[in-house]
Amino acid sequence: MLIGFVSYASAQQSTISVKDLAVPAAPAFTLLDATPSLIQTPGTPKAFILGISQSFQQSNGAFPQDYSAEFTPFWWISPGSQSIFAVAGIKQKKTGDTTAVSWSQDYFSGLKFTNLSLGFFNKDMIPDEVDYSNKIFSVGFRSNILKIHKQDYAHSIAQLVKEWHKIAQNEMDNNMDLLTEISRHPEKKDLLKSKFVPSGTKELTDKINAMLVQKPLFSWDLSAAYALYGLGDSSWSTGRFAAWTSFSSYLSIKTAEAKTGYNYLSLHASIRYLHDNYGPGGEGLSREQDYLDAGGKIMFETKDYSIGFETAARFKGSSENVKFRTVGMFTYKVSENLIVHAAFGKNFDHPGKLISLFGLNWGFGTEKVKI
Numbered sequence: 295m296l297i298g299f300v301s302y303a304s305a306q307q308s309t310i311s312v313k314d315l316a317v318p319a320a321p322a323f324t325l326l327d328a329t330p331s332l333i334q335t336p337g338t339p340k341a342f343i344l345g346i347s348q349s350f351q352q353s354n355g356a357f358p359q360d361y362s363a364e365f366t367p368f369w370w371i372s373p374g375s376q377s378i379f380a381v382a383g384i385k386q387k388k389t390g391d392t393t394a395v396s397w398s399q400d401y402f403s404g405l406k407f408t409n410l411s412l413g414f415f416n417k418d419m420i421p422d423e424v425d426y427s428n429k430i431f432s433v434g435f436r437s438n439i440l441k442i443h444k445q446d447y448a449h450s451i452a453q454l455v456k457e458w459h460k461i462a463q464n465e466m467d468n469n470m471d472l473l474t475e476i477s478r479h480p481e482k483k484d485l486l487k488s489k490f491v492p493s494g495t496k497e498l499t500d501k502i503n504a505m506l507v508q509k510p511l512f513s514w515d516l517s518a519a520y521a522l523y524g525l526g527d528s529s530w531s532t533g534r535f536a537a538w539t540s541f542s543s544y545l546s547i548k549t550a551e552a553k554t555g556y557n558y559l560s561l562h563a564s565i566r567y568l569h570d571n572y573g574p575g576g577e578g579l580s581r582e583q584d585y586l587d588a589g590g591k592i593m594f595e596t597k598d599y600s601i602g603f604e605t606a607a608r609f610k611g612s613s614e615n616v617k618f619r620t621v622g623m624f625t626y627k628v629s630e631n632l633i634v635h636a637a638f639g640k641n642f643d644h645p646g647k648l649i650s651l652f653g654l655n656w657g658f659g660t661e662k663v664k665i
Contacts, residue, residue: 311604312562312591312605314587315564315565315606317517317564318436321411321434321436321518322362322413322432322434322519322521323362323432325432325519326417326534328415328417332362337369337370345361345363346358349361349414359416360414360415362413363413364410366409379397381506382451382505383399384397384399384400385399385400395452398448399442399443399448401441408435409436409437410433410435412432413433414431415430415431416428419523422579428533429523430521430522430523430524431522432522433519435518437517438514439516440512440514441512441513442511443508443510444546447508450505451502454498457498508546509546509560511544512543513542514540514542517537534568534570535569536566536568540563540564543562544559546558557595559594560591560592560593561592562593563590564588565586565588566585570583570584585609588606588607588609589605589606598626600624602623603620603621603623604620604623605618606619607619620640621637623635631656632654632656633656634655635652636651636652636653
């Protein structure tokens with residue numbers, strides 16, 4: 295949940311859901327309701343610059359036909375030197391006792407993983423009678439501003455990693471002859487690996503992974519996007535701007551039969567602001583428009599089912615223009631490949647109109663139940 299931009303279609307719908315308000319993965323694309331077929335993910339500044347240069351060359355002009363990229367600059371800076379502690383957002387705590395090692399949470403660790411997205415598009419974004427594809431440049435970011443876990447989170451991860459390191463070293467020592475044989479005969483690697491004697495690192499790895507995906511007690515996310523429209527060969531104008539902010543709180547509920555982290559009672563609140571310089575004005579004309587959307591959701595989630603209630607409202611300048619949507623939702627995982635979805639509610643901007651939905655999600659593979 296962060297700040298991002300709402301798509302053209304989403305911006306014009308009379309009702310919105312809390313899901314619509316959530317921070318998009320790539321705000322620069324969502325802002326324009328764009329779904330690029332290919333999104334570049336450059337791993338270095340050199341790859342990023344090269345990708346843009348190639349797009350300009352392939353367009354045979356001064357503007358790329360289509361180019362989309364999404365990346366996290368943090369990974370451009372000495373990615374090999376990063377540790378699990380940086381990813382988990384914990385750090386060594388300084389104490390007066392130099393012999394004791396203490397760990398604490400880095401509440402703002404998500405800032406360093408700020409994700410950037412940008413794109414060059416050719417698309418008709420102005421609702422007029424002229425069918426003309428504008429040259430559009432869009433850029434956006436999404437970031438986690440604050441994340442707070444349980445008090446013992448940092449200490450628990452540090453202890454698990456320390457224990458894993460000790461056992462992994464024992465595994466290396468106990469299988470040294472086998473590892474040497476593998477290095478000499480890499481073509482027999484699969485056969486030799488079957489003789490490897492583990493000492494428990496897999497179990498600890500699973501525990502560490504479970505800690506890393508554990509939901510925080512509180513999280514604050516932010517995202518924004520901006521689009522610049524080309525109105526001619528040399529004229530440019532601001533097209534759209536949007537910003538989202540979201541707050542989430544997760545309370546882990548333990549039961550005798552459930553594993554830690556499966557059951558959560560969560561609360562979510564989201565706000566989105568959208569400014570469109572070329573919104574639909576009727577009769578083939580466009581006009582400047584502003585939207586302010588707000589919503590909240592409460593949800594109970596387990597491994598096999600989730601149930602929740604949400605409400606969202608759109609404000610357009612006066613109390614008479616406020617439009618609401620209130621819906622209850624239920625999802626149940628019958629099996630790994632069969633999910634049942636149901637929703638029931640009411641659109642208050644359409645008196646007497648009910649929302650009713652029942653559906654099945656049937657496929658291959660596995661899926662975690664989510665509302």
